[in-house]
Amino acid sequence: DAGITQSPRHKVTETGTPVTLRCHQTENHRYMYWYRQDPGHGLRLIHYSYGVKDTDKGEVSDGYSVSRSKTEDFLLTLESATSSQTSVYFCAISEPTWTSSQETQYFGPGTRLLVL
């Protein structure tokens, strides 16, 4: 298994509070991603990073920010949590191989977030 950990694994918080989720990898992969998984919507990309301090938005980025100050860590912050952000959050990593199409994304165990 790829060395990806997420913390916390479970969190309950109240509407309006800030929340930070952490993804840590030991694979030295350049690309890191945050997805959320919701019934009826599947997995959707929130933000991704293609290097230290290099990040970009995904399809559902509103209400979220990210930071990557080290290769191994990618943080997802909910500035002011809302009930619509109750979800399961997955971190993924990849190392694109520009000479072939064998790039695989590896996923962490997920964080279950409940916003009351």
Next chain:
Amino acid sequence: KQEVTQIPAALSVPEGENLVLNCSFTDSAIYNLQWFRQDPGKGLTSLLLIQSSQREQTSGRLNASLDKSSGRSTLYIAASQPGDSATYLCAVIKAAGNKLTFGGGTRVLVKP
């Protein structure tokens, strides 16, 4: 916009039967396609990756085919076992370093 569909959403089979899981996508310009397995409350485990230039990929009892022109991939699981019970997701990627676009998954139950 790429859309990925998996039908059926759920499938129940007796142990020993072969499983056939379908995935269709609307834009044939893909870089590769991945099949994942997800157990309840767990993360995603990559099963097979098919490069855009390939037609199939095999790993043990698993075989995945890819027909880019028709926008379809099929995952075959031979001689199913109760331990194969899980949700199976397919996902496509448009280019290196891009996001994965996922289907909704097929939930499989293999009855002993």
